[in-house]
Amino acid sequence: MERKHGLGLGRYAGRSGGAARDGESARRAEKVRERVRLLIEITARSGAYRKGLVAAAAHLSAEEAAILADLEGHGLQVPQLHDVLCGGHVLVDDVRLYDKWNFAKVSHPRLSSHHRDIDKNRYPDIGMRGHVVREKLHGRTVQGTWVQLEKTPAAFGGRKLPSIDDVRHLVDYLVYRFTRSNVGPWGLSRRTERRPMYLSPMLAVPTSLTPPVARMLARTLHRIEEADDVTSASADLAARFPPPDRADLSKELGRSLSGRAGRGLFGASEVWVTQTPSRGAAAVLRESSLPSPGGWQAGGVS
Structure with a gap:
């Protein structure tokens, strides 16, 4: 039962x-x-x-x-x-x-x-x-x-x-x-x-490079990365936070972006924002830009 x-x-x-x-x-x-x-x-x-x-x-x-x-x-x-x-x-x-x-x-x-x-x-x-x-x-x-x-x-x-x-x-x-x-x-x-x-076209076609072209491409990519490293931040920060050490940068070429590559649903359509910013958000932004009362004084903190 x-x-x-x-x-x-x-x-x-x-x-x-x-x-x-x-x-x-x-x-x-x-x-x-x-x-x-x-x-x-x-x-x-x-x-x-x-x-x-x-x-x-x-x-x-x-x-x-x-x-x-x-x-x-x-x-x-x-x-x-x-x-x-x-x-x-x-x-x-x-x-x-x-x-x-x-x-x-x-x-x-x-x-x-x-x-x-x-x-x-x-x-x-x-x-x-x-x-x-x-x-x-x-x-x-x-x-x-x-x-x-x-x-x-x-x-x-x-x-x-x-x-x-x-x-x-x-x-x-x-x-x-x-x-x-x-x-x-x-x-x-x-x-x-x-x-x-x-x-969603399949545009990525795998292909091989000859050794001389691969070496030239790797040197060029390293040079570009080093130039970006010193111009994107101050020199002292760039020295403290070096980019990842990758042996062959050419292997990263051709990797497809995830999603829709950032174009978005509306793409090239004529879409724009007509609503004014929030008053509350504007008030918070104004307050954050104002100096604090009395300011900071040297030796004021024990």
Whole structure:
């Protein structure tokens, strides 16, 4: 009897733990949705879009938010979000996104002419519909994942007779041919497959140096470091705190910066602070700059 009772408690505890995990996942998904909605509202204030973008963002699904959040996590900035929403072709050097964006309940296989060098039987293109993305289409590249938002979904080959969406998609293709711009859900973008947007590109290529070049480079780097050492601080401090003694400074070249290399989410966008400084902070700064009453006197401290 006690064993059965214990098993029952374990079963209920498992259910409680699963419910807690589901609740935490739902809270994280809602947090991501709110962040992406805010990004869309920010870019909608300055960019030119078709009507209805902000209203569509209010119905943003968790899957749509996850895709846009992943792009932001790979370096997408607010100005670049305009091209994404307008159908820009995006390349991300991360193969994991191909499977991550294949959502079980909302994704479906699609036919497209993008990246024909990829084996489409092994890596078929995947579509997904949503209020903001309209028709999201993504697939594999040689070393990553590509994604593009389309104004009109197409299902060529899925039916014997074309649907009205297929006709509209054909019209969008004609617009592309005449304007050389992709037709996205909220506008046109010049970021086509031939001129894509790159996120997190793998630019670091390992290479070796010949011994004479390596020695010359090491001497130059040592000379630069010594010059920085004497100019960045007073001479006595520089002598007391020498830099680390590294045998070969050339090995430090080419190391990539963590995160997004300091460019930030807003990058080159026209964002500035319009709020005046805090009065409390200004008062503290003024007080810290004033001399102390009576000042310091020699021999005043015993």
